[in-house]
Each structure stands twice: as C-alpha cells, then as structure tokens.
Amino acid sequence: MLGAALILPLGPQNAFVMNQGIRRQYHIMTAFLCTMSDVVLICAGVFGGSALLMQSPWLLALVTWGGVAFLLWYGFGALKTALGSNLELAGAEALRQGRWRIIATMLAVTWLNPHVYLDTFVVLGSLGGQLGAEPKRWFALGTVSASFLWFFSLALLAAWLAPRLRTAKAQRVINTMVGLVMWFIAFQLACEGVHHVQGLFS
16 A cells, blocks of 8 residues: 555656557557566665665765756646647657657666655665564565556556547647646756755755
C-alpha cells in the first residue's frame, strides 16, 4: 500500500507511460523498463543505498537541476503540441520516434527526477532499513509489486482507450495536462534546488 501511494500521483513517469500507451508505441517495453528502474531504486534504498544520496548534497543538487532542465524541455514540447494547429502531423511525428529515443526519454524521466530518490531512498529506504533481513526482503517485494501492477495496468489501459484518446480534442487536453504537470514539478524542483544550494553555501 505504501508503494502504491507513492507511485499513483501523476508525475513525469506516469505521464510518459500513459502517452506511450495512447500511441500504442513500445508501451509494454516502457512499462517494463519503468518497473525495472523501480526494482533497482527500491532495492538500493531498502538495502542501504540511501546513505550515499543523503551524504552527497552536491549529487542531489546536480540531479535536481538536471531534472528541472529536462522537465521544462519536455513540458514545452507537450504544450507546443497542444497549441499547434496540426495535431495529426505532430502525432505522426511522435509515432516515428525510434525505440532508443523512447528508452532515453524514459530513463531521463525516471532517473533525472529527484522525487524518485526521495520516495525510494528516503521514505522506503528509511522504513525498510529498520526491518530484519527476512521482513526487509518481503517489504522490497511488496513495493516492487505495486510498481509492476501500476505501470503495466496504466500502459494497457491507455492502449485500450487509445481510439477515444487519440482524437484531436483529447490529444489537446492530454498534452496540455502533461505539459502543465511537467512545468509544475519543474517549479517545485527548482524551489527545492534553491534550498539545497543555499544549504551548501550556508
């Protein structure tokens, strides 16, 4: 339940998986890679990796500002598509994206988002790290299973609803929502980044 609570809110990763599902373009691969990323991050957090991030404020600041830049760029692209006059042409261009570009974008959406480290390393890591060896393994398995169920369900549901969500009106709404979410998260990260920088020099 804790893993589900952390992963359900709409963020960059969920928005990207949903978009790939609507396009029916490598959406199963995207869900699988997101799940594998969560496996690595959750296991690293629960089994002791949280100390590395917490002891390296410069690394946290670097990830934060990298995430801000990426989210601003991704959000700009989504809003540009939403406000464009030819959504069909923009959709066709999106469908021509190669597999490796989709993988690179997925990795950036996941690994350049500092919130994923706070969720997996700080929240899950601090709770799971207090458990004994056997309960710790079950705790990690439980949180990983929430990621698996959510990402594959989101990708398959979006693909199933694709005929309705691929209309020009729906695409305009979805891209506007995705762009605003990306920019909102970028603003939040920028505020956190300023706080981290002030802490480094204080």
